[in-house]
Amino acid sequence: MAHQQWHCGPAGCxxxxxxxxxxxxxxxxxxxxxxxxxxxxxxxxxxxxxxxRAHTGKAALYRRWPAKEDLVVDALHFMLPPCGALPDTGxxxxxxxxxxxxxxxxxxxxxxxxxxxxxxxxxxxxxxxETVHGKVIGPRREMLLEALRRGAQRGxxxxxxxxVLVAQVGSAMILQHLADDDRxxxxxxxxxxxxxxxxPLLRP
Amino acid sequence: MAHQQWHCGPAGCxxxxxxxxxxxxxxxxxxxxxxxxxxxxxxxxxxxxxxxRAHTGKAALYRRWPAKEDLVVDALHFMLPPCGALPDTGxxxxxxxxxxxxxxxxxxxxxxxxxxxxxxxxxxxxxxxETVHGKVIGPRREMLLEALRRGAQRGxxxxxxxxVLVAQVGSAMILQHLADDDRxxxxxxxxxxxxxxxxPLLRP
DNA sequence: GCGATAAAGAACGCAAGCGTATACTAATCG
DNA sequence: CGATTAGTATACGCTTGCGTTCTTTATCGC
Numbered sequence: 001m002a003h004q005q006w007h008c009g010p011a012g013c014x015x016x017x018x019x020x021x022x023x024x025x026x027x028x029x030x031x032x033x034x035x036x037x038x039x040x041x042x043x044x045x046x047x048x049x050x051x052x053r054a055h056t057g058k059a060a061l062y063r064r065w066p067a068k069e070d071l072v073v074d075a076l077h078f079m080l081p082p083c084g085a086l087p088d089t090g091x092x093x094x095x096x097x098x099x100x101x102x103x104x105x106x107x108x109x110x111x112x113x114x115x116x117x118x119x120x121x122x123x124x125x126x127x128x129x130e131t132v133h134g135k136v137i138g139p140r141r142e143m144l145l146e147a148l149r150r151g152a153q154r155g156x157x158x159x160x161x162x163x164v165l166v167a168q169v170g171s172a173m174i175l176q177h178l179a180d181d182d183r184x185x186x187x188x189x190x191x192x193x194x195x196x197x198x199x200p201l202l203r204p
Numbered sequence: 205m206a207h208q209q210w211h212c213g214p215a216g217c218x219x220x221x222x223x224x225x226x227x228x229x230x231x232x233x234x235x236x237x238x239x240x241x242x243x244x245x246x247x248x249x250x251x252x253x254x255x256x257r258a259h260t261g262k263a264a265l266y267r268r269w270p271a272k273e274d275l276v277v278d279a280l281h282f283m284l285p286p287c288g289a290l291p292d293t294g295x296x297x298x299x300x301x302x303x304x305x306x307x308x309x310x311x312x313x314x315x316x317x318x319x320x321x322x323x324x325x326x327x328x329x330x331x332x333x334e335t336v337h338g339k340v341i342g343p344r345r346e347m348l349l350e351a352l353r354r355g356a357q358r359g360x361x362x363x364x365x366x367x368v369l370v371a372q373v374g375s376a377m378i379l380q381h382l383a384d385d386d387r388x389x390x391x392x393x394x395x396x397x398x399x400x401x402x403x404p405l406l407r408p
Numbered sequence: 409g410c411g412a413t414a415a416a417g418a419a420c421g422c423a424a425g426c427g428t429a430t431a432c433t434a435a436t437c438g
Numbered sequence: 439c440g441a442t443t444a445g446t447a448t449a450c451g452c453t454t455g456c457g458t459t460c461t462t463t464a465t466c467g468c
Contacts (some may be wrong), residue, residue, distance in 0.1 A: 019463085019465065020415080057416050066457095119383070121324070166400065169376075172377050173372070176379070222435090223434055223444090225443090225445070251425075252425070261448085262428090263429090263445075266428080267445090
């Protein structure tokens with residue numbers, strides 16, 4: 001006779017009271033996968049862990065995805081942060097602060113952490129890397145470049161500073177900052193980076 | 205009756221003809237650990253794999269290190285790339301190209317790759333992270349700063365550009381470049397980074 | 409309400425990898 | 439040379455995690 005005792009994940013929260021099915025359960029599983037990915041990374045992630053976080057069993061997972069990898073791919077598609085609109089404050093400096101702050105905030109999100117860990121992981125499929133580059137990294141780089149282009153049209157930016165290389169400086173510095181000590185990169189740090197590093201690069 | 209058949213690693217090479225002992229074997233094991241670390245990363249590294257690469261058995265490993273982690277710590281100490289002398293060409297630009305090229309080359313080394321993978325790994329002990337920071341990252345950042353300081357004394361560098369933040373720009377860009385596509389960062393790329401990004405930051 | 413469906417939860421077989429133990433053999437030292 | 443030390447090779451037990459299967463039970467369509 002089973003004890004009918006809720007095993008309840010680490011948080012000790014009860015399993016949503018009622019039993020979920022179909023779409024609702026699928027979303028919960030994907031969200032759990034993202035959290036698992038963010039907290040322990042891809043290599044250490046386990047199917048059992050995801051199931052426990054979603055307050056369900058492995059069977060519910062394997063009914064939907066043939067293998068762990070497929071779940072991860074779907075989870076990434078599910079959670080990859082949307083790009084947001086390109087800010088247009090009228091000044092490159094403020095556009096850049098805006099953009100980079102948004103990026104920094106995104107990275108601290110569970111989804112962002114998961115993404116970062118995926119990129120750092122050695123065992124993830126090339127398909128995953130491509131997805132991340134195509135949906136997250138590429139667009140943001142393009143947005144940074146666009147901000148520079150507009151600045152150049154306004155005469156704020158030296159025309160030959162409109163380069164992929166220059167566009168990447170801000171994000172590279174933010175990532176470097178996170179690598180050192182992964183505390184939240186607050187707006188102050190972003191402004192420091194923009195004012196001390198990026199802006200001096202752009203002046204005509 | 206054992207077949208006395210050499211299992212011989214992936215390369216199929218015979219086990220050094222004679223049987224190694226003591227110091228010689230220890231060095232071989234550490235070197236093998238570094239290669240394993242570089243090729244498959246910390247998470248996927250196995251003791252059996254290291255033993256096979258070193259053409260020896262696990263027993264020889266466990267006689268020296270109580271656990272996998274201790275082997276890794278020793279392997280890191282064994283292989284951490286030495287810093288080299290601070291170049292002094294008389295121009296910041298050339299000093300920086302020199303320094304950053306050396307860093308880029310180091311990263312492509314097996315030892316460098318191993319280090320990078322350690323930092324990216326989620327499961328490595330904090331002790332390892334501290335070792336890497338103390339012996340590799342810290343000193344190199346200090347060298348970059350010193351190059352800036354000397355440039356400032358010569359009047360090549362705007363004094364208030366002598367900052368940790370500015371010093372890190374070059375290395376951040378190199379790492380970013382590797383993250384995109386991990387092809388060798390050749391001197392041309394380093395010069396591009398220095399000339400297009402770092403130098404414009406320093407001009408008085 | 410009633411049957412079909414699918415979720416929850418646990419058990420299982422399997423493979424990989426850690427760390428240990430054992431038998432044998434080569435190297436070194438007295 | 440003979441004894442001791444230490445490396446080679448292999449096998450074993452143990453744990454972990456994958457993927458499967460089974461029973462019980464809640465939910466949904468009719």
